[in-house]
Amino acid sequence: xxxxxxxxxxxxxxxxxxxxxxxxxxxxxxxxxxxxxxxxxxxxxxxxxxxxxxxxxxxxxxxxxxxxxxxxxxxxxxxxxxxxxxxxxxxxxxxxxxxxxxxxxxxxxxxxxxxxxxxxxxxxxxxxxxxxxxxxxxxxxxxxxxxxxxxxxxxxxxxxxxxxxxxxxxxxxxxxxxxxxxxxxxxxxxxxxxxxxxxxxxxxxxxxxxxxxxxxxxxxxxxxxxxxxxxxxxxxxxxxxxxxxxxxxxxxxxxxxxxxxxxxxxxxxxxxxxxxxxxxxxxxxxxxxxxxxxxxxxxxxxxxxxxxxxxxxxxxxxxxxxxxxxxxxxxxxxxxxxxxxxxx
Ligand SMILES: NC(=O)c1ccc[n+]([C@@H]2O[C@H](COP(=O)([O-])OP(=O)(O)OC[C@H]3O[C@@H](n4cnc5c(N)ncnc54)[C@H](O)[C@@H]3O)[C@@H](O)[C@H]2O)c1
Numbered sequence: 550x551x552x553x554x555x556x557x558x559x560x561x562x563x564x565x566x567x568x569x570x571x572x573x574x575x576x577x578x579x580x581x582x583x584x585x586x587x588x589x590x591x592x593x594x595x596x597x598x599x600x601x602x603x604x605x606x607x608x609x610x611x612x613x614x615x616x617x618x619x620x621x622x623x624x625x626x627x628x629x630x631x632x633x634x635x636x637x638x639x640x641x642x643x644x645x646x647x648x649x650x651x652x653x654x655x656x657x658x659x660x661x662x663x664x665x666x667x668x669x670x671x672x673x674x675x676x677x678x679x680x681x682x683x684x685x686x687x688x689x690x691x692x693x694x695x696x697x698x699x700x701x702x703x704x705x706x707x708x709x710x711x712x713x714x715x716x717x718x719x720x721x722x723x724x725x726x727x728x729x730x731x732x733x734x735x736x737x738x739x740x741x742x743x744x745x746x747x748x749x750x751x752x753x754x755x756x757x758x759x760x761x762x763x764x765x766x767x768x769x770x771x772x773x774x775x776x777x778x779x780x781x782x783x784x785x786x787x788x789x790x791x792x793x794x795x796x797x798x799x800x801x802x803x804x805x806x807x808x809x810x811x812x813x814x815x816x817x818x819x820x821x822x823x824x825x826x827x828x829x830x831x832x833x834x835x836x837x838x839x840x841x842x843x844x845x846x847x848x849x850x851x852x853x854x855x856x857x858x859x860x861x862x863x864x865x866x867x868x869x870x871x872x873x874x875x876x877x878x879x880x881x882x883x884x885x886x887x888x889x890x891x892x893x
Contacts, residue, residue, distance in 0.1 A: 556858060557624040559584040559649075560631065563595055566654055567631035569799070569840065573848040575602045578789050580627070581856045584619045587632075602699070620647035630654060633724040634732070638663045643672045649726045650677040652854045654870045656727055663873045668868035676861075678869045679854050679864055682739045688847040689814040693803065695754065702807030705745060708787040710737045711802040713795035717763060728771045730878040730885070734791040739866075739874040740882075741779060741787045744805070748873045749779040749787075754884040760794035777881050780881055796836030801841045817842055850891060855870055856865065 558580040560571055567587075567856035574580045582604055585595045595610045608829055611619050613632075619625060620643055630642035630653040638658045644651050645667070657680045658664045671678035684690050697705060714731065725732055742748065766773045773794050779787040804813045818833045825831075835843045856862040880891040 555581045556626045556855065557581050557583045557622070558627045558629060558697055559586060559619045559622070560629045561586045561613070562630065562632035563587050563591055563598060564631065565840075568593045568598070569847050570629055570631055570851065571602065574629070575604070575849045576848065577851060577855065579852070581624075582608045583622060583625050584609050584611055585612060586616050586619055588613055598711060600747045614796060617643070620644055620649065625649060627652065627854075634727050635659060635725070636668065641667045642670060645678065646656055647672050647677065648674060650679075650854075650858050652851075653681040654681050655679075655739075656731050656875065656878070658875075659727060659872055661730070661872065661879060664872055664875050668872070669739055671868070677857055677864055678868070679853070679857065681850055681854075682736060682866050682874075683846040683850045683862060684736050684740050685690060685743060685841055685865055686853065687846040690718075690740060690803065693812050693814060694807065696812055697744065697805060697807065702805065702812055703809060705783075705785050705805060705807050707804075707806040708741050708744065708785065708847030709804045710741060710787065710789045712737055712790070713792040713800040714839070715795065715796070715799060716760075716794045717765075718761060718865055719768075722765070722769045722771070725805075728769070728882060729773075729775050729791060729793065730754070730777075730881045731875075733793065733876055734775065734777070734789060734881070735878050737789050737791065738779075738877045739870065740803070741789070742873050742877060743870055744787045745781050745783070745787065748893055750782045751780045751890050752880050752884055753778055753879060753890045754881045760792075760891050762794050766793065772885070775881075775885065777884075779877065783827060798837050800835055801842055 563585055574582055587595055589612055599605055599608050605634060627650045630640050634656055637653055641651055641653055738855045754775055754777040755773040755842060758766050758772050774792045777789045800816055802814055802816060817836050820833045823832050857864045880893055884891045
């Protein structure tokens with residue numbers, strides 16, 4: 550595709566993350582937003598978003614039931630999917646079949662075989678299928694990756710990942726049907742495997758339901774805290790902790806130890822202000838949500854997708870790495886259930 554042709558887009562799902570992508574699509578100035586697609590109950594919201602972003606005359610609204618007309622629209626080149634995870638597979642397949650490039654929120658699908666199916670179809674259709682693992686596009690995480698790859702810390706030995714968030718709503722857990730490893734820890738799994746550069750040979754996991762909101766997770770046969778070890782053939786060991794309910798804000802940390810040094814990311818705070826008195830030294834609170842913490846990664850990720858469509862960049866999240874993350878997530882869920890070390 551030449552860079553001069555305007556790229557027409559359809560956005561499926563205008564909920565939490567859909568609105569983040571919509572704003573970035575508008576701000577990028579690189580996409581013409583032809584359609585917003587959601588369920589009828591969201592029509593009022595879609596109309597309001599069209600007004601807020603000054604898209605009147607450019608953007609139409611569609612129900613999911615009649616979305617085939619959106620996919621048949623020749624002015625639509627790309628489909629961006631921000632609907633609940635169980636709906637991704639059907640929308641991805643229909644969009645690729647209609648000859649569109651696809652950017653889809655994580656996790657791509659609920660099963661490994663569905664993910665493989667989607668990539669096989671993308672290959673046949675010669676279209677890009679981009680699973681939006683936004684952490685790869687975060688400035689700190691991306692720079693850590695680049696510094697390790699250029700040899701700053703020698704050979705990798707240990708990776709430690711901590712992800713703690715301030716809780717999930719009942720509706721989100723109900724709609725998404727994916728449990729902690731597939732829904733939350735998949736971000737960390739993808740990043741770790743990308744960094745290490747291979748598939749772990751064995752994994753094990755432990756979990757607990759220990760937060761004040763334990764009952765909510767029990768209802769969904771899930772846990773609210775997991776810790777896991779990923780063991781790689783090249784000798785690297787990775788430790789992960791993912792906690793759904795931490796009353797401390799949104800904490801995200803990665804530390805990598807190599808033969809020649811160590812790199813750590815820093816938690817991001819509401820400000821860098823530090824208040825010092827005779828008796829205390831107080832820094833500011835952590836950022837509260839993923840919206841704030843990863844705010845800059847989302848436009849970078851979107852621009853990367855558009856660059857890839859325009860042939861300027863190779864897509865960063867390959868089919869193989871997306872499938873590996875799904876396999877590791879499934880193996881960790883199995884280990885959590887059985888208490889066994891699972892070999893991959
Ligand atoms: N990358 C990230 O950091 C990140 C953050 C949040 C969510 N997500 C992912 O994004 C997806 C959506 O999550 P969310 O938190 O925005 O959910 P949400 O519930 O806030 O929004 C989902 C939207 O999709 C709509 N919808 C439901 N079924 C639909 C269908 N069949 N077709 C079209 N629209 C439909 C809903 O009405 C709603 O507007 C999930 O897969 C989730 O894992 C990723």
